[in-house]
Amino acid sequence: MNPSPLKPPRNLLQTLFNSPVIIPFSRHLSTSKINQQNDLALYDELVLFNQFVHQQPLPSIKHFCKLLTRIVNMNHHYPVVISLIHRLETLEIKPDIYAFNISINCFCHMGRVDLGLSILGRVFKHGWTPDCVTFNTLIRGLCTNGNIFCARQVFDEMLVSGFEPNVVTYGTLINGMCKMGKVGDAVTLLKKVEGESESVIMYSTVIDTLCKSNHVRRALTLFSEMVENGVVPNVVTYICMMRGLCRFGLREEAVRLLDDMLCRNISLDLQTCNVLLNLISKQGWVADSHSFFDLMVERGMNPDTATYNTLINGYCLVHRLDDARRLFDVMSCARDVITFNVLINGYCKVNKINEALGLFNEMSRQNVNPNVVTYTTLIRGLCLVSKLNEALILFYKMQDCGETANVVTYSTLIDCLCKHERVTDALSLFKLMDGARVAPDVFTFTSVIDGLCKIGDVDAANEIFLELFNKKLQPNVCTYTAMIGGLCRNKRLTEAKELFYRMKESGCAPNVHTYTIMIKGYCRNGKLDEANELFVKMNESGCSPDGCTYNTIIQGFLLQNEFSAAIRYLEKLTENGFCLDAYTEALLLRFQSCGQLEFSAKKVSINDDAEERY
DNA sequence: GTAGGGTTAG
Incomplete structure (x- = not known):
């Protein structure tokens, strides 16, 4: 088979380096494949490099650097650029600080910060003076490779050597600290540079990190401080802050922020508006999203299909299908x-x-x-x-x-089949995926595990659970909960307990379902003390029990004739506004009617719809 | 050559 005329030969670099003549190359523009176009563009630049190398007199290093920058920006061809710089050196074309900075940047992106650092040594050796970009690039490389300590050292080194860090230096370091979860250090550093007009980027970085790490109130405070310091928030700041407020359902604050943004006359494009609209809509705040939509129109913006889709989705989310349909019918774009x-x-x-x-x-x-x-x-x-x-x-x-x-289609069907106890059908579909070359994901595995557990085949479920690890997938809280539940129901409490602790060790936090399932497991096996202990523990670790948890533990105590403890939990259930489910109610009535339990059922609300989940 | 956010559906 002939090699494709569109593809440069594999040993292209070698050919170029050894060739004294320009390699002829015919271009076919009919290609639609992006990677082929990229290969072509790279090829063109390499041909140009080759022309440069054979020019007399040689072009200046600046011309080479421009070319190298283009290659880096094209498709991150870091190793290619490194070898081209090496080639320059063999031709005795002296690199300048620009070329060194490019090398450092390439090495950093290739995960070889060590080589980047050694370039710095060579910079000094060649008698060049590093500039701010040299340090900034290195700091960035160290940060993205997780070595914030070393990044800080380079920064300190910069200060003692008399180099003045600029806003980018601070921004890079602050960003690195944020990414490593050291938001406190980032705030301290931010205070040192506040007031600079460019510091809006640094503020946005920290605000975003605070929001993403559940400190939305602190983010809001920082936002106010920033405004007080005369730094004007931009669209990025608003989007970060809005996302945080929406995530925590802080509607009033979100609406206020939106108003604030609109008052400031910040220029908003359609895309930004759609992003904001999506944030509000996803919260189900349809009234707010509709007024935002009206405002967009008022400001002369032409809503596009994405705008309508977002808004319609918002109505669907709150089950207002008639309103969603009306929008669908009247929408002004395709x-x-x-x-x-x-x-x-x-x-x-x-x-x-x-x-x-x-x-x-x-x-x-x-x-x-x-x-x-x-x-x-x-x-x-x-x-x-x-x-x-x-x-x-x-x-x-x-x-x-x-x-x-695709995997979602398969997972959807498999899950539904399992939930209807058609586990055999689900399993044959699961096996079919392999042949269809669709890789199951953690959701697919979880559905199958849950299905097998529910029909009592815990061993088969466990096998699938192990297969998940073999596929290098990470189980999530649902996967663990399904497996733990299966073990508990089959009286394999020791294994369930083991898995429960292993889950926590692997960094997966149990949720209310996991705790309730474990509590139920303890109750069923007569280990009420441990059930009680876990109930206390779940509260301590910030997971609040729900109605089902209360019902579970009440049933546990009732069935072991531990009536005073049962009543204690019954009172707690009422205090927290939860209802009895039908089974707990029946149990209570049974014990009451045979005179074993004195309790007025009138005091607690009963909800016949409250389901027994596990 | 160096710092921040986001693009609608299962």
Whole structure:
């Protein structure tokens, strides 16, 4: 087979270095593959480099540096640039500080900060003076490689050697500290440079880190301090702050921040508006997102399809399907596949499968092609209304239509089959994935593990659990909880306990479901002291019990005739505004009627809908 | 050559 004329030969560099003549190369622009275009662009630059090398007199090092920068920016060809610089040296073209900085940057990006540092030594050896960029590049490299300590040392070295750090130096170091979770150090450093107009970037970095590490109040305080210091927040600052406020459901503060931003007349583009709109919509604050939408229009912005999709999704999230539909009908720009998917998903979530299917049929009339998401959404919708066979038919139909099922499609079906106790069907689908070359993810594994546990086949579940590790996947809290639950239900308490502690050791925090399942396990095995102990522990580790946890522990005590403890928990349940479930209520009545328990059931609210989860 | 955020659906 002939090699593709579009691809440079593999030993390109070698050829170029050894060749005294310019290599002829015919270009074919018909290619559509991006990587081939990148190869072409690189090839062109390499040809140019080769021309430079053979020019007399030689172009200056500046010209070479410009070329090298282009190559780096093109597609991060760091090793290529390193070898080109090496080639310059063999040709006795003296590198300047620019060339050294480029080398350091390349080495840092290749994860070889050590080599970057050795370049610094060579800079001194050649009698050159490093500049701020030299230090900044090294500090950045050290930070991204996790060596904040060394980065700090370079920074201190800079100070004692009389080099003046600039805003970028501080920004780089602050960013590094934030990424390493040392936000306190970052704030201290930030205080040293506050007031600089460019410090908005540093403030944004710290604000973002605070928000992402659950310190949204501290972020808000820093935001105010920043404004007081005369630093004007920009769109980035607002987006970071808004995301934090939305994540913690602080609606009032979020709306105030949005108003503040609009008052400042900060120039907003459509894309930024869509990002903000998405944040508000995802919270289900439809009234706020709609007024923001109106404001966008007032300000002369033309909402695009993404704007409408975001807004429609917001209405769907709060189950206001009629409003979502109205927007869908009146939208002033073209509907795309996402518009349909959003609304179809909205209908599916409220079990309106016929409306969802109606929209699906509407798609072809409007010349919008359904994609894998459309099919997966509908499959999920069908499963939700227990139409499993129809879901399976659609699964095969989508593939007939040329749409390939992906891991989400498989996982959705497998999960639904498991939940309907059709574990054998789920397993055959699970095995089918291998042949279809679709790699199962942690969600797929969790569904299968849970399904097997629920039908009592804990050994099979455990095998799948081990397979997950073999596939280099990391179990999440649901995976662990499913497995622990299975072990508990099968009276394999010691193994369950072991896994519970192993989960914590691996850095996966148990949630309310995990704790409740463990508590139930203890209760069922008559270990009420340990159940009690864990109940206290879960509170201490910041995980609040829910109604199900209370019901579980009350049932445990009642069944062991530990009535006073049961009543104590019953009171706590009431205090915290939770309800009894049907089973707890029946137990209470049973013990009351045989005179073993004196308790007025009137004091507690009973909720027949409260489900027994485990 | 060096510092920050975000792009709608399962």
